Amino acid sequence: MPTTLRDVAKLAGVSPKTVSNVVNGYVHVRPETRDRVERAIATLNYRPNLSARSLRQGRTGIIALAVPELDIPYFAELARHLVTEADLHGWTVLVDQTEGVHERERKVIGGLRDQLIDGLILSPLALTAEDLAARTDSTPMVLLGERVHHGPADHVVIDNIAAARDATNHLIERGCRRIAAIGAQRVPAGETARLRLRGYREALADAGLPYDEELVTTTLRYHRRDGAAAMTWLLGLPHRPDGVFCFNDLMALGALRTLAEQGVKVPGDIAVIGFDDIEDGRYSVPTLSTISPNKQEIARLAVDLLKRQMVTGGPGLADGDGPQEIFAPYKLTPRESTLG
Template sequence: MGRPRIKDVAEYAGVSPKTVSNVLNDYEHVSEQTRTAVREAIDALGYRVNIAGRQLRRGRTGVIALAVPELDIAYFAELAKHVMAETERRGSTTLLLETGGRREKELAAVHGFDAQFTDGVILSPLALRPRDLAGRDTRLPLVLLGEYNPPGSADHVAIDNVAAAREVTEHLLERGRRRIAVIGGDLRGTQNTSRLRTAGYQQALSAAGLPVPEELVLPVPAFRWADGAAATRTLMRLPRRPDALLCLNDHLALGAVRALHEDGWSVPGDVDVTGFDDIEATRFSIPTITTVSPDKPGIARRAVELLLERIDAGGPGGPAVDETAGHRLIVRESSGG
């Protein structure tokens, strides 16, 4: 017997080939009894979807590009894993690309890399300028992640960074901390992630009637362990040292905790430390790290959904969608949890 076809599955299940196709495409209007019968037939016959053939008939490659700044930053690696799982579940393949946060590579992603091997792009940009999406070919579906989001330019998914930073700052204030430093902070930027998270910190201090001490808002060259450690040592040498460190990602927080340990400071006894992103390492460090946890599976799922909707529509298909993903504060040992 040759390779089973949809017709063979239909005969085995006692349904029409169209019904088998509806089950394979996960259409809603199929009864659970019929869906079960078709799946049992698929398993019994060993039927496998010919994804390449299906995509070619639709005039597609079946490939979605995901472009992120740095794959050795754990947040992007974890997010990529969720995106790849989601695209695979929907019968597509993910092409994973690292831009290094370089504008020319991000622009190449926006324009589909000047090739015909991808049906759409999910991009997490760092270096794009406000007008870089003006005049782009909207026939190539694009979903943006993160804070770069010129109005109406493309579909966009991100957490509310202002609210998240305000929430973690309020947690530190409730613990009695008053000299709260921001590692990776930005008081003068525009709509980048650092600026928005710093704005949330400022809002929390203002609501508590406290000034924003500029010497405690410390930018960093990069968001890595070594940068967190170096910034921590700078802050702890101030005449009036901080009693809490709000680190704008978990790599910075892990570096901060290491520097504090090496220099004889207690966490959270002398200093509270918090991070952002809830990467896996924060659950196994000593102490475990309080962090803001973005809904990474939800971000991946919605980004893929939006992209596939645009691909299915065969073009722009309506105004750009701007969606806010969920987040939650996870209090752990580094701030008394």
């Protein structure tokens, strides 16, 4: 039989209430009593009944993180930061993968885990503002990413238009005049692509450079193979680009592989910049210039917003002005793929 709180109390010679006070960290316990209880806990290898405690407190100490793909390094790195931030609040993180499928994302926000989690951090690709507005589950929720702006939930995002503009401007400043873009999408879930394409176009216009549809490649996904295939197509053009802005680092790494295989010098012949600042880009040959979202700050902001909802009962209620949309910082990180 598992050791009970009463077993610990009997061995320590105290009441079960005193044991409970020690386990829950109450300060008003005499040091000698606390020491006796802790020794009894160690002797009996006692483990508190977390399920019973959760029922009493109305909390499980578990939050959920739902992202499209766990094998995308950006999401893996972001998840690591979120776990670290959640741990500061004593929370455990349950990680889920939606693959950007509408029905899966709808189930995530529908409260199927409402008896298990205290809060949800979600990076949606397929949900609409209408889906979120129709949500009936009251579990606190914070959104990440670009899919829904100004919606009915607290939201942490970066300024993708400005960041894409900065990436393109960097290529222009390095002397590139025929700049390609890899990662455009013509699907409802392609909001990230639309924002980054807009920033790319704005930078070209500001520099007096023409926008050439031929230089904009579409990709279904944002994986290495998509970048490699797009770069192969661009190299087959009669007039090759002299710079490439890839809408994420994975596609940029795929593009670098194609360029290496075809003997194209980077950045001498074609300069390349990505987006996300994943760790792989710091060890590629050449190292990858990129836009660096502050993932640690994104995680901190998301966890803080979730904590506030748990206290206030809803998004934005602490300020009385509805859901919050907070822009996390980013920076341009030039490396060898543009600097040489």
